[in-house]
Amino acid sequence: MTDMEAQTTNRHQSQEPEVPAIIxxxxxxxxxxxxxxxxxxxxxxxxxxxxxxxxxxxxxxxxxxxxxxxxxxxxxxxxxxxxxxxxxxxxxxxxxxxxxxxxxxxxxxxxxxxxxxxxxxxxxxxxxxxxxxTVTETLVFTALLRLPNSLTKEEKVMHAEEVITQLGLTRCKNSIIGGPFMRGISGGERKRVSIGQEMLINxxxxxxxxxxxxxxxxxxxxxxxxxxxxxxxxxxxxxxxxxxxxxxxxxxxxxxxxxxxxxxxxxxxxxxxxxxxxxxxxxxxxxxxxxxxxxxxxxxxxxxxxxxxxxxxxxxxxxxxxxxxxxxxxxxxxxSNHLPDGTSHKQFGRWCTTWGQQFSVLLQRGLKERKHESFSGLKIGQVLVVGFLSGLLWWQSSAHLQDQIGLLFFYSGFWGFFPLFQAIFTFPQERLMITKERSSGMYRLSAYFMARSVGDLPMELVLPTIFVIITYWMGGLKPSAGNFLETLFVLLLSVMVSQGMGLALGAMVMNLKSATTLGSVIMLSFLLASGFYVQHVPAFIAWIKYISISHYTYKLLLESQFKPSDTYQCSPNATCLIGEYPAVKLVGLDQKVISIVALFLMLVGFRVIAYFALMRIGASR
Structure with a gap:
């Protein structure tokens, strides 16, 4: 008996589980x-x-x-x-x-x-x-993405379970994968999970x-x-x-x-x-x-x-x-003369699943994977602490116009940096995963990009909303539903634009240190040129405000609280128009539509840049 025959005999005599039909x-x-x-x-x-x-x-x-x-x-x-x-x-x-x-x-x-x-x-x-x-979630999501639509969802899940059994992963099927700073399954089990992902597609x-x-x-x-x-x-x-x-x-x-x-x-x-x-x-x-x-x-x-x-x-x-x-x-x-018949590519479909299915599965997977990060106590605590501290510092500042203007500018500054740095980490951290999955033709890049963007929205919008609820009333801004909702809308729009810029920088640079440094320089330039710090900006550099997220956000926040005809107590015995107040006059209380359109163009433009930057990852494979 040859060594190969002996190996085969030993395997059949052992009690190892039978190989699933799919493989x-x-x-x-x-x-x-x-x-x-x-x-x-x-x-x-x-x-x-x-x-x-x-x-x-x-x-x-x-x-x-x-x-x-x-x-x-x-x-x-x-x-x-x-x-x-x-x-x-x-x-x-x-x-x-x-x-x-x-x-x-x-x-x-x-x-x-x-x-x-x-x-x-x-x-x-x-x-x-x-x-x-978990091990099961990892293989089930892979099965849902990579197995063809000729199989039902239940059959795809069953195939994932069969591979888990075949690779001896039953004991740890409900354990998380883990990482460098998180206890999970062993190295050998991780390797078997990786092999199982490829075995799924037969x-x-x-x-x-x-x-x-x-x-x-x-x-x-x-x-x-x-x-x-x-x-x-x-x-x-x-x-x-x-x-x-x-x-x-x-x-x-x-x-x-x-x-x-x-x-x-x-x-x-x-x-x-x-x-x-x-x-x-x-x-x-x-x-x-x-x-x-x-x-x-x-x-x-x-x-x-x-x-x-x-x-x-x-x-x-x-x-x-x-x-x-x-x-x-x-x-x-x-x-060359004995190749298998029927080598035509017609038998190979380009995609296993539809765009909608890919988007749905990727969205579910992303929410499960990032819920611990998105809803982390550290991130929520950071926003709550800054929110209450800001509310106390600007406590009932309605009688002081300059203080209210300063609060609105702080809105544009803090919520320019915070989502920017959160988004910069998105694609560099997932580069290896994108490369691996894109090179295998698992899904369309557009489905991944949309699922990633939509999956991040809940926490990206919830935190600034909580922040505004805390600081708006503590700071003594106009206590009407219309003014509050307009302020909230402007801030959420600004957050999404800043997030888009972070996604674009991360996708283009793909280096966390370089992307963070570049993001800091750009956002600080936007803040400096927004019209709050410097009121007499030289003409040769004044053009920066036209591409500044902070400038349009600050301008719209002012317009959400003040009208040109509003007045303030400029002296003990006189009132003046808010529109003529130097800090407000420089920015202006007009051209609201232009500012909103500019932010929406940035909202779309930054994401388009991020998408095309991502196309180079796995595109040549």
């Missing part, structure tokens, strides 16, 4: 071929000369002519030391590598395309998961980057056994793996050994030791085959000194070119 059969087979794959990057290198330091561009070759073929029903493992190019090659084969790739990569004889995303699963080495969702082509990294041998065995079952169902499985145990090694149908971007071996896993023995490399003691192959990839041989590592690597590269390269290319060319 037993592939939708359609995919043959993966790659010929002479080359990948180069340009790096900057400092050069010191007598004139100082200069930057020199160098070209570094990461992949150096990799060839291979993986058929449906096969599992390929790519081995090699760190920096050998395993992950780069996996990313290239998975259609997720930016830049120019030399050589040819084909899927059933065709190049990678957007519809192929629907049929491809990609599990990254780092688990990208929402920390506040992919014909599955890529995994270090799926057993950080796992104990028993958990690693279970995961690789599951992947072997997936391959047996007609799938093409490709993975990188650093140092598998011997029993895992013999489960791989094919093995690719890399060293510094060069192929040293491609062929059956069971035949690797015989090949290297035939060219004069055998282990001096009985050892794990993967350990021996990694030693060779590092240039370490039992009969060589450490100084001869380069020579060993060159000898292995030459042996590969002499013994395997031509034979492998012939095999790849021969496979």
């Amino acid at each position: 037993k059969k592939a939708n359609r087979p995919v043959t993966l071929k790659f010929e002479d794959v080359v990948y180069k990057i340009k790096t900057q290198k400092g050069v010191f000369e007598s004139t100082g330091k200069k930057s020199k561009t160098e070209e570094k070759m990461i992949l150096k002519g990799i060839t291979g073929v993986v058929s449906p029903g096969e599992m390929l493992a790519m081995l090699g030391p760190s920096g050998s190019g395993k992950t780069t090659l996996l990313t290239a084969l998975g259609g997720q590598l930016n830049g120019h790739i030399g050589g040819t990569i084909s899927y059933n004889g065709e190049p990678f395309s957007s519809p192929m995303k629907r049929n491809t699963g990609f599990v990254t080495q780092d688990d990208v998961l929402y920390p506040h969702l 992919p014909s082509l599955l890529f995994l980057d270090e799926p057993t990294s950080g796992l104990d041998s028993t958990t690693a065995q279970r995961i690789v056994s599951t992947l072997w079952e997936l391959a047996e169902g007609g799938r093409t499985v490709v993975m990188t793996i650093h140092q598998p145990s011997s029993r895992l090694f013999y489960m791989f149908h094919k093995v690719l050994l890399l060293s510094d971007g060069n192929p040293l071996y491609f062929g059956k896993g069971a035949g690797a030791m015989d090949y290297f023995s035939s060219i004069g490399y055998t282990p001096s003691v009985a050892m794990n085959p993967s350990d021996f192959l990694l030693d060779l990839a590092n240039g370490v041989s039992s009969d060589e000194n450490e100084e001869d590592r380069v020579a060993v690597k060159q000898a292995l590269i030459s042996a590969y070119k002499s013994n395997l390269a031509d034979k492998l290319k012939s095999e790849v060319n021969e496979m």
